[in-house]
Structure formats: C-alpha cells, structure tokens
Amino acid sequence: MTLERLSLNTATTKAWDLREAVEGAARAGLPAVGLWRDRVQEVGADKAARIVADAGLRVSSLCRGGFLTAADDVAARAALDDNRRAVVEAATVGTSELVMVVGGLPACPAPGLAAAPAATLPDPARDLVAARQRVVDRIGELVPFAAEHGVRLVLEALHPMFAADRAVLSTLGQALDIAEAFDAATVGVVVDTYHVWWDPDLQRQIARAGAGGRIAGYQVCDWILPLAADALLSRGHVGDGYIDFPTITRWVADAGYTGDVEVEIFNQAVWDTPGDETVATLADRYASHVLPHLGDRAS
C-alpha cells in the first residue's frame, strides 16, 4: 500500500489523545494527521507541533474555525477573536490550512447548546440570506490576519441537512463564490465527500476549484443509512455506504489536486473500535476505493 497521501483526522479516533493519534498514524505508515483544536488545546499548540514533528509526520489541516453567523455584535466579535486564535494555532502546529465551518442560523444554537423554541423566534433569526452575507463579510475581516500568518481559510460546504444548525455554506459552488473574491493562497475550499457527494453540479465545481488553485483538502468518508439519531454521527468508513468514491476521486485528481487525503469519521461504532483497528480499516479502504483513482504515477 502506498499511503503517502493518507492523513488521519483526529476526530476519527476520538478515544485517542493527540500523542496517541500521532503515534497510531505513524505505526500504520501514515505520513500525516489532521488535527482538531480540542486535541491541540489539550497540550498547547507548541507542544502539539513538537509531538507531530518528533513522529516525523506533517499536519494536513486544522479543524476548525468558523461559526461566523452571529447576528449580534458581541458574539460576532467573540467569534472573530476565536478565529484569530485558530489562525495562530494553525500556523504554530505547522499547517497552512484552517478548515472553516461557518455556522448556522442565529435561530439555531451552537451545537451542544439548548435551542429556544423555534416558534418564539423573530423572523430575522431565520434569515438565511443575511446569515450568508455575514459569513462573506467576516471572512473578509479575517483574511488579512490569516494572510499575515501564512494560513489559508478553507471554506467547508456542509451537507444541506446542517444548514440550520452548523453551516449556512451548503455547496462547493457557494464556497467558491465566496473564496474567489480573495487570493487563492488565502481562501480555499475543502472537498468533503460526505457533504458534497449528492451535488448535481459537483464535477463542474471541483474542476472550477482545481482550476483556481483552491482545493485545500480532500476529505473522505461515506454516507451511510439510516441516519444516526445525531445526524452528525452518520459518517461511515469509505465503502460502507453509498458514495461513488472512484468517480469523485477522479474528479478531484483531474482537477489537479495532489495534496493529502484526510479520513474524518464521526461515528459512535467507529469510536468504540480500538484505534489501531480503525486506522487499519481506513488505510485498507483508502487503498481499495480511493488510491487507484488518484492518478498518481507512484500508485
């Protein structure tokens, strides 16, 4: 197996702390890890950087900045401040790619918080067009700071089933519409199969992203059914669901993407599996469903 582009996202092996994830990835022959901020913050960004470097790995991305849709100024200011900290963390751990989950409607609480009854909300809390415009405006506010730190803001379109509560950014095309107002080195997009596989315009938008030098990451995991009680946890191992990985991977390869392929799975059954077993499975699925279609000469 040629795993030279395969990256373990720390969300996939939830029971592992940062050091365990890095060592587990290294044991399996993976050259890279994608980091979530919680794992970085547990040890601090400087130490996180050393742990990864000492293992001889690289960081493919940091997840996540974002949650930029607040309608009130105080919350918006707090979100911008937190995103600046995320930019600094990304630079410190040694990745140029900060994945941005932009946030949902003001009507929806941040994940984990209790919701106000929707029926009691004023109409502006449901104004999706306005929420999307706030994302555009606030990305614009963050760009200079990110650029100073050599960090690219990587816009992640989330599946439309998360449009209310997690990300008003719902398609790759919409992400590119925002990104293209900025330099490609500063604002990019990530292609996450789980979120975009259904899109009738996907091939064209991947090509557009590639032509513009905007593809900052390729994340793979599968769409499995039935949806989990918490829809966020419905992501499955590549091959366990309904996504056509050969086709989408070829589109990404044809678009010129040569970076890491990150596996990011939120799934209770996967989390309940020993980490080494999970990494072995994802490496195996990568080798069978993804790698042959990446078009690398080496593969």
Next chain:
Amino acid sequence: MTLERLSLNTATTKAWDLREAVEGAARAGLPAVGLWRDRVQEVGADKAARIVADAGLRVSSLCRGGFLTAADDVAARAALDDNRRAVVEAATVGTSELVMVVGGLPACPAPGLAAAPAATLPDPARDLVAARQRVVDRIGELVPFAAEHGVRLVLEALHPMFAADRAVLSTLGQALDIAEAFDAATVGVVVDTYHVWWDPDLQRQIARAGAGGRIAGYQVCDWILPLAADALLSRGHVGDGYIDFPTITRWVADAGYTGDVEVEIFNQAVWDTPGDETVATLADRYASHVLPHLGDRAS
C-alpha cells in the same frame, strides 16, 4: 382568513381516510386537497373523484409517481407501467399535476424494504450520474403518455439527505434542467420548502421556474430539529422550525405563481393529533406566515 389557495395534503392527516380528509378540509373552509395514491386506491380513482367533487373541493395534486432509477430492465418496465397508472389516476381524480419522486440509487432499496449491506454492492449501484441520466430518459418515455391524458409530470427535488434512498433529484435547478427539455404544460416542478429552503441558488431557480411557466405547486412545511429517527418524519408545521417562509413565499409570488399552497407534513406528533386540530393549526400558520406574502390583492 382567506384560505382560497390553501390545500390539505392527505399525508398530513394520516389517520383520516380520503372521505374524512375531504370533509375535514371542507369543514375548515379549505377549497382543495392534495391526494396520495394510497388514499385514492383505497376507494378507487372514480369514487375518489366523486368524493372530492361532492364536497365542492378541487384536487391540487396527486402524489406520487416516480421511482424511475432501477438499473435493470424488468424493474424499469414495472416502474414505467406504474407511472402510467398514476397518470391515469391523476386524470381521473381531476388534477393535471402528478408529483414525481424520482427514486434513489440502485444501491438503496425502496423505502420500507431491507437494504443489502452497502459494502457488498458493486460500484455501479452507487453511480449517481448514471441514475440521474436514467431519470431523464424515463421521464422522456412517460411524457407522451402523460400529455395524452392532460397530466403534467411534476418533478420534485428532494432534500439532498434523501439522495441515496429516495430521489437523485436534489435541487430545483437540476429539476428544471430536466423539465426544460419538454413543453411546460407537460413537465413542471414543485417548490417544496422543506426540500429546497437551504439552496443558495433558490431565488434564481424559483424565478427561472416561474418565467418558464413550470411551477406546478408550492408545498409548505418546516425544517425542525433534531431530525427524527426516521428523517422523513422531521417535517413540522410552518413556524415550528427554521425556514424563512416570508422570503421564500415572496420569491414564489414574484415568480408569478398563483396556484394552490399545499401543506404536506410527515410527523408522528402531527399524525397523533386529531385531524381537525391539525387542519386548524395549518390554516392558522398559513394565514400568519404564508398568505401575507403571496401578494394577492384579495389578501
């Protein structure tokens, strides 16, 4: 309240049979019903037509044809035959609008059937591009028959979370791309807020649909969270969730739509509520969230 454009879809009052639904709608002052085929078939299309006519109501649409994505010829032929029966039923009950839920991937069983383990499926079962092309081809096969019967095939884009198991038609734009190959009197689209509310291109596509005379129906119900264990049952009363009805309704009105507004809710709690109460609630929500934005001079 001016309910002259409000239609009760029989799926909303699941405990009611056809006659009860028609009488319940009439009692509440609604002029129309949207019918599901199960309710029609229980009494037969001729009798269904009489029940509706005797109550002085009209039929806003018949749900549903579709499920046209089968990869094998026998299943495809059976689906086409069933759709021809649906066309005849639509004409018989007195509506020109047959709503089409086009079907999911061959890898996914029809709703209610057991799934083969996805990992055992051959790749073509996941070929979304091919499944979509089969929809185009088979709509084309059905169009002459529908036209002979004065019935319009109404393409329904379903929320992308149903792309694997229910409808590979995922956006209004994609539906219009298919519809526009045919006469507007023969292939139309329905705007169902639940399925399309998240779409960043929605305003433009509604305008496109209106300009082409393609809007065959406007269905309203709300996006509520958390998703139900069966995601299909997550539809809520208008106002109970996160959809911006004033805005979308204005887009539909601006597009020139003057037809019925159907309320179609799949939700166990709604189904457990007495029908008259459900109809009163939906009429009230229609009056407060939808009607003021329809732009009718009468309202």
